Amino acid sequence: xxxxxxxxxxxxxxxxxxxxxxxxxxxxxxxxxxxxxxxxxxxxxxxxxxxxxxxxxxxxxxxxxxxxxxxxxxxxxxxxxxxxxxxxxxxxxxxxxxxxxxxxxxxxxxxxxxxxxxxxxxxxxxxxxxxxxxxxxxxxxxxxxxxxxxxxxxxxxxxxxxxxxxxxxxxxxxxxxxxxxxxxxxxxxxxxxxxxxxxxxxxxxxxxxxxxxxxxxxxxxxxxxxxxxxxxxxxxxxxxxxxxxxxxxxxxxxxxxxxxxxxxxxxxxxxxxxxxxxxxxxxxxxxxx
Numbered sequence: 001x002x003x004x005x006x007x008x009x010x011x012x013x014x015x016x017x018x019x020x021x022x023x024x025x026x027x028x029x030x031x032x033x034x035x036x037x038x039x040x041x042x043x044x045x046x047x048x049x050x051x052x053x054x055x056x057x058x059x060x061x062x063x064x065x066x067x068x069x070x071x072x073x074x075x076x077x078x079x080x081x082x083x084x085x086x087x088x089x090x091x092x093x094x095x096x097x098x099x100x101x102x103x104x105x106x107x108x109x110x111x112x113x114x115x116x117x118x119x120x121x122x123x124x125x126x127x128x129x130x131x132x133x134x135x136x137x138x139x140x141x142x143x144x145x146x147x148x149x150x151x152x153x154x155x156x157x158x159x160x161x162x163x164x165x166x167x168x169x170x171x172x173x174x175x176x177x178x179x180x181x182x183x184x185x186x187x188x189x190x191x192x193x194x195x196x197x198x199x200x201x202x203x204x205x206x207x208x209x210x211x212x213x214x215x216x217x218x219x220x221x222x223x224x225x226x227x228x229x230x231x232x233x234x235x236x237x238x239x240x241x242x243x244x245x246x247x248x249x250x251x252x253x254x255x256x257x258x259x260x261x262x263x264x265x266x267x268x269x270x271x272x273x274x275x276x277x278x279x280x281x282x283x284x285x286x287x288x289x
Contacts, residue, residue, distance in 0.1 A: 005041065005043035006042050007039060015034075016032070028104040033056075033098070034099075045104070052101045052136070058094060063124050073125060089122065101139045103135060103160065110206075110212060111213055116165055145261070180216075233273070244282040245286070
């Protein structure tokens with residue numbers, strides 16, 4: 001775990017921590033299985049923390065913060081917990097059998113809504129189907145050895161942050177949806193084309209456009225009809241179509257060349273967006289392949 005504190009556990013057993021990070025470790029995703037008879041925890045971290053109980057339960061979960069009781073109940077599958085950066089929580093967990101995922105968010109991260117996270121309250125074992133679905137999808141991808149693109153993770157994180165704002169009754173004014181100007185959009189498109197095989201992030205694209213990430217994301221979608229991460233992915237698949245149809249380059253090489261983490265990641269993404277596997281697509285153009 002990130003941060004400082006103490007954990008005293010009896011009958012403790014845990015699987016190895018699976019951890020993936022993006023954007024110079026500004027976003028970190030962990031997952032593991034944990035079992036124990038009883039555990040006492042006192043912890044504070046410099047990052048905001050979002051935890052999803054993927055599966056399992058506790059017989060009792062008791063949480064205090066700043067000397068006040070925050071929660072006395074149980075962990076259940078689908079529960080969402082949010083701990084703001086710097087907030088110390090003191091907890092007791094009994095008869096724990098959990099599989100959980102944890103999303104750590106650097107408070108300095110420049111994404112929509114992040115500036116409000118420090119003002120949100122500690123939230124233990126709430127329910128939000130959207131946050132749960134997003135974290136489960138990220139867990140499924142990483143468990144297969146895939147590392148999603150930074151721009152995708154930035155959008156996923158921003159959506160989680162905005163949903164947390166709703167849980168915490170944080171209200172914001174309506175955002176403008178003026179589209180990017182044509183020259184700005186052209187600069188961004190040129191950057192994507194020149195760096196198609198790199199791990200392009202939302203903050204990089206926003207920097208090219210010369211604006212904040214949240215404003216850029218809204219205005220880019222207003223101009224193109226696609227979120228930035230969806231646009232980058234579509235450009236990669238479009239380039240892949242040209243390589244599959246016009247060359248005999250190995251499919252694995254095509255995927256790696258275009259920024260996918262593995263052939264299986266490339267194949268699953270291509271099939272999802274085009275409804276056909278890369279090899280079958282190539283056969284339509286080069287039958288002897």
